[in-house]
Amino acid sequence: MKWQCALLKRWLPEYPDGDLPGWGKRWLDSHVPGCSACRQELAELRQVMAAIEATPVADPGPEFWGEFSRELHLKLVQAAQEGQVKPESTGSRWLRLPYLVGAPAVAALLLYVAVQFTGPGAPIPNQAVVMRHPAPSPVQDQALIKRKSPAKMAAAPQEAEAPTAQVRAVPSLPAEPMGQLVTAATEEGGPLPEEDIDISGLDLDAELAGMTDQEKNAFLDKMHQRKKDGSCIEGFAFCSWG
């Protein structure tokens, strides 16, 4: 019986002549007379409703309404004179249409651009092949600094200042076994072998700095070709080639 009471209690405020479905009314008709708890609940709800109906908001009188109308009239006239009345907004739904269509289009465009420039098929930037160690230790950093001879470090800016002074041959790409070593080392996450450190980005920068534009383009084309062949592997922060 209690489960019925719990179900029917929410219909009680509408009983017997409120907004009830036919089956609900029939159910209440059969249940309420035999259930003392529901009868009491119904009686109390009726008392509350009667109390609300018996105490309506008192009419403040004609003087109040006269003042109300005068004040409101002034406000309405002021609003009309100041042109505060908003224009019809039925067209605004159509005006909003470009925004509704445009926002996803802009989002799709941004996504496309992001994928094009940062995804796996992104073009290699001019600094070209930035070779980064996964997490170089300070010892390795020092070794790198030591390996960079002062002559090379000094030569790079000079060559950059006069790129046409000396036409250098395009540096030959590292041999196949070394590329494999690099890839293997990267996959294992361990330190790179000695030979790989020699072809770090700093050396390549120096090499590139001494090239003419044509040479650079040729070099980069080769790089692209290698990449297409699958011999150059690019990761999020790592690129190696064989």
Added chain:
Amino acid sequence: MTDAQLVFRAQAGELPAFEELVQKYQREVYGLACRMVSDAEEAKDLAQQAFLQAFVHIRSFRQDAQFRTWLFRIAINQCYNFLKSRKKFGDPLDSDELSLAGDDPSPEADLVAQEQRRRLYEALERLPAKQRAVITLKVEQGLSYEEISRVLGGTAGAARVNYCQALKTLKKHIQTEDDHEVAMRSSQKVAARIPRR
């Protein structure tokens, strides 16, 4: 003249047509605001503000809805905003203010009714604003659940649940106050029996 015709004329910029609508609904809107904020002066301001907002946005009103429910929705929103700001700034409530607006010439004869009104308003004050709105719209304005859902948002079923919950809470508050009064009276009687030294 029907609401639709008056609204049509008001949308064309005829102020008298809108003022006719004001005359028609001012008591209902004022009553709603009174029940919501329990303050006659504030209710007057809120009712005026609701009509002003309705006038300003009358051209965005589409005739597929009832003007009355649209107006109630504006009024309820005004009341919500007011209640929010009052809650924020801590303006104290005074349920006695409301009875001042409707004072009868013979207050002695009306004492019981005033007491009943005071208790009801105190119980209403303790209800959440939405439940107060549902009670007022249902019992006083006679709106159906469908219309209430249009005024307050949500579904008709949600309005029904809110209404039931509101009645139950109101009943509980009124009963608690009755019990409190009975306890007070009995304690006064007991105190009167105790001989003074």
